Amino acid sequence: MQQRIDPTTVVGWGVDADPANDPTYPMRDVSRDSKGGLDWQRPTLQPEQVEVLRSTEHNRRPAVYGTSTPPSGLSGAIRRRAFRKSEGKWSHWLMLLAADRINVIEGIGDDLMHGRVPNIPGEMGIRSEMQHNMPGLIRKVAVTGAVLAVIAALVRSSPHSSTRNRY
Amino acid sequence: MLAMDYRGPYRVRVEQKPMPTIQHPEDAIVRVTRSCICGSDLHLYHGMVPDTRIGMTFGHEFTGIVEEVGSEVKNLKAGDHVIVPFNIACGKCHFCQQGLFGNCHEANPEATAVGGIFGYSHTAGGYDGGQAEYVRVPYADVGPTKIPAGMDLDDAVLLTDVVPTGYQAAEMAGIKRGDTVVVFGAGPVGIMAARCAWLFGAGRVIVIDHVEYRLDFARQYCPAEVYNFRSVEDPVFFIKKITDSLGADVCIDAVGGDAAGSAMHTLLGTKIKLEAGAATALHWAINAVKKGGIVSIVGVYGPTGNIVPIGNVVNKGITIRANQASVKRLLPRLIDHVQAGRINPKALITHKVPLEEVADAYHIFSAKLDGCIKPVLVPSSVDRS
Incomplete structure (x- = not known):
């Protein structure tokens, strides 16, 4: 067990101690609670210049939104379908996660279509791994190589492959 | 650009x-x-x-x-x-x-x-x-x-x-003078939450993590008692042991969905995504806080759901406070x-x-x-x- 620290030696000890901080933030502030629903003076609405998917739980679009990466392709189609379901449904989120994974493949395809082979090791920070964790990198390469070798051996010895070899 | x-x-x-x-x-x-x-x-x-x-x-x-x-x-x-x-x-x-x-x-x-x-x-x-x-x-x-x-x-x-989130973690925890505060996570937010716990008058601040260099930093910077959960076997039992079996007055989850320490949560939360992140730290926080205590959450989880001992929240009368800063x-x-x-x-x-x-x-x-x-x-x- 480590030695206890004397609180009185800590810089700033107790300066924000406040017995009135109970219950604590975040609390509903009834004095500022309008109780009137969506009755506040709204900000100006940002013009809708890209496709914005809206939660079914919003009955009006919030005033501003991000314009990054509008939905597109197959992943976009899945996202549009996901947004037909409310936030309370697991399927809403699982469809979005599935769309994210498909979007990764679309991203690689997009790179290739633009004549660019993605530098995946570089994007994964291999330079810093070599600089700071060379033994770990060697271990990962060895394990990956071993797993691939086992898979290759299994595929080669499967009945389907031997049948194909006979013809 | x-x-x-x-x-x-x-x-x-x-x-x-x-x-x-x-x-x-x-x-x-x-x-x-x-x-x-x-x-x-x-x-x-x-x-x-x-x-x-x-x-x-x-x-x-x-x-x-x-x-x-x-x-x-x-x-x-x-x-x-x-x-x-x-x-x-x-x-x-x-x-x-x-x-x-x-x-x-x-x-x-x-x-x-x-x-x-x-x-x-x-x-x-x-x-x-x-x-x-x-x-x-x-x-x-x-x-x-x-x-x-x-x-x-x-x-x-x-x-x-970092500073507002760490500070709000301590603020939401409703720390009273002399309270024992356990912070799960020695990342930047956890370190800041532990530092700010003293400002609210904590009597004892304990940081739990498994990354030694971060625990060393927290020990000096916060300052805090620090423990590596991999060296104590069962962090909840350990916290009970060092708090007269009662548990901490306050537990702060400053880890969120990327937590280590539980094979089940890691599998479900980070590998196959059937939990909204590995809720290991939150699980420990609920079990390690004393009856009637407060669990303050600033760790980030996804929007679906997590397996945590909600029955213990009820049986122990725990208050859970949480929000984005x-x-x-x-x-x-x-x-x-x-x-x-x-x-x-x-x-x-x-x-x-x-x-x-x-x-x-x-x-x-x-x-x-x-x-x-x-x-x-x-x-x-x-x-x-």
Whole structure:
């Protein structure tokens, strides 16, 4: 067990101690609670210049939104379908996660279509791994190589492959 | 302009992207001077947050110089150097009016349960973030705060999230003088939560993690008693043992969905995604807090669900407090703490990296290499000193 620290030696000890901080933030502030629903003076609405998917739980679009990466392709189609379901449904989120994974493949395809082979090791920070964790990198390469070798051996010895070899 | 570009789990790079433009009369365009990688960015980087789209720019902790403002911006002008809170908040809605700036209802079309956050997937509004040379800042009159004269930029950038989130973790915990506070997680937010627990009068502060270099830092910086959960076998039993079997008055979850320490949570939460992240720290916090105690959560989890011992919450009469930090609300007090020397944010920064090397910075932070606690990205056009 480590030695206890004397609180009185800590810089700033107790300066924000406040017995009135109970219950604590975040609390509903009834004095500022309008109780009137969506009755506040709204900000100006940002013009809708890209496709914005809206939660079914919003009955009006919030005033501003991000314009990054509008939905597109197959992943976009899945996202549009996901947004037909409310936030309370697991399927809403699982469809979005599935769309994210498909979007990764679309991203690689997009790179290739633009004549660019993605530098995946570089994007994964291999330079810093070599600089700071060379033994770990060697271990990962060895394990990956071993797993691939086992898979290759299994595929080669499967009945389907031997049948194909006979013809 | 140069900007970070997400390509998939564990893959990021820098790209030339179009300059952001004013999209709304309350927008500002800000030239970024510092931009941190946050522990919660790692949830995005690890592919855990739904609707994280390829090509997005992350980054919700940044400072910058105002380049241009929209027609309705009154408080800022070109040339102002500002701290930009990670929350995007209108200042007018039902929630902003109550100081709940992390829960604005006018900033995120994609979800009602999440406010708008810079560079944090479309689940948080689809805004490009500050890991770039320039960024669009909506509601520029509400969130951004001018950096006080004489304040170090490295202190200022940590006031956008790390310091407020750590401080609010301690504030939400309702710490009373003499309380025993256990903080799960010795990342930047956990370290700051432990430091701030003393400001609220804690009598004992304990930090639990498994990364030795971070525990060493926390021991000195907070200061705190620190324990490696891998060396105590059962962290909940251990905490009970060192608190006369009662448990801690307060437990703070400063880890979120990337927690280590439980094979079940790791499998379900981070590998096959049937939990919204590995809720190991939250599980321990609920079990290690005393009856009637408070569990304060600032660790980030996904929107689906987690397996935690909710029966123990009922049987022990635990209060759970949680929220995204309301940065705007806290900034005046926190600026005062920094200026008075009670909090030294910049001591957390271990790595200053050119924006061009963003892939290495993410990997170093994610893999906890080279003693990394907090990496900061600096565009090459900006002085790094």
